[in-house]
Each structure stands twice: as C-alpha cells, then as structure tokens.
Amino acid sequence: MKKAIVLILLFVSGVVMAQNEPIKVVFDVTSSNPDVHRTAAKHLRLMAEAYPDSEFEMVIYSGAYSMVDNKSSVAGETLTEMVKKDNVSIVICQQTMKRHEMSMNDLIPGVGSVPDGIYEIVMRQKEGWGYIKEAQ
Template identity: 80%
Template sequence: MKKIVLFLMMMVSGLILAQNEPIKVVFDVTSSNPDVHRTAAKHLRLMAEAYPESEFELVIYSGAYKMVDKKSSVAGETLSDIVNKDNVDIVICQQTMKRHEMTMDDLIPGVGSVPDGIYEIIMKQKEGWGYIKEAQ
C-alpha cells in the first residue's frame, strides 16, 4: 500500500512540475466567425495569465482581419487588455491588411503586423513553438 501511495504522489508531483515549465504557443486565426474571435481571445488571455513565464503569439490573417479592427472587433476589449502583456504578441498579416485596405491606424492599439501570416506560423513552429488552430 505504501508503494502505491508513493507512486501516486510521484506521478502527481511530476504532472504539477510539468505544468510549470515555460512554453511557446502560436495561435492561428483565419475565421471570419465572431464566435471564433471571442473564443481565441479568451484562450489567449487565459493562457497568458496562467503561464506568465511562457510566450504566446496570436497570428491573424484571411477572414479574421475584423478581429483586430478597432472599430468592429467583438474581441476588442479582451485583446486591448492583453496586447501589452510582456508574454503576448498579437499580429496581423500585412497581405491581409492590403487586401482589405487596412492601415496600422485601423488596428487595436498594440497589435503589430508581419509580412505573411502563414510564413510567421511556419517559422514559429520551426523554432519549436506549439500550434493551436482556433476554429469552429
């Protein structure tokens, strides 16, 4: 019985320690669905708060451009609250911005841009970042 209890304690402590190791995660959002925008923003906020030593990047492209439009974003309040956290980057694809005739002035303050959203995600994965596709 003592061996079983000791084994279980070791397993639980190993899981707890594993949850504290810093991670790097890139979130991919392409959907035009406002529900996906709300959910992705919530996931990003929760992860950034739960793991302050970890790094997170939200990459927006294609139909998701409204997610960071300061005039029409349904997730704007959540994104505005977290965009300036040290462990969070929120970026939009410049090609998507060009297609939708957006400028940096159209974006929620603090949101950056990258030349190509897909390339950004691939490079993050190449650097060992985890990948989350936000979709519904």
C-alpha cells in the same frame, strides 16, 4: 500501501511540475466568425494568465482581419488587455491588411504586423512553438 502512496505522490508532483514548464504557442486565426474571435481571445487570455512564464503569439490573417479592427472587433476589450502583457504578441498579416485597405491606425493599439501570416506561423513552428488552429 506506503509504497503506493509514495508512487502516487511522485506521479502527481511530476504532472504538476510538467505543467509549469514554459511553453511557446502560436494561435492561427483565419475565420471571419465573431464567435471564433471571442473564443480565440478567451483561449489566449486563459493561457497567458495560467502560464505567465510562457510565450504566446496570435497570428491574424485572411477573413479574421476584423478581429483586430479597433472599430468593430467583438474581442477588442480582451485583445486590448492581452497586448499589454509581456508574454503575448498579436500580429496581423500585412498582405491581409493590404487586401482590406487597412492601416496600422485601424488596428487595436498594440497589435503588430508581419509581412506574411502563414510564413510567421511556419517559422514559429520551425522554432519549436506549439500550434493551435482557432476555428469552428
């Protein structure tokens, strides 16, 4: 019995320690659906708060451009707080911005841009980042 308790404690402590190991995650958001925007922002917030030693990047492109529009974003409040965190970056594809005639002034302050959203995601994955597709 004593041996079983020790094994259980070792297993539980291993699981807890494993969840504290820093991770790197890239979130892929392309949907124009406001519900997806809210959910994606919530996921980013929860992960960044739960794992402050980890890194998170949200890449916005295609129909999701309104998610970072400073005038119409349904997730603007959450994203405004997230870009202030050292372990979070939120970027939008410059090609998407061009297609929708957006400038950096149209974005939530602190949101950056990358030349190509898909390329950004592929490069993060090549660097070993985990990948989350936010969709509905």
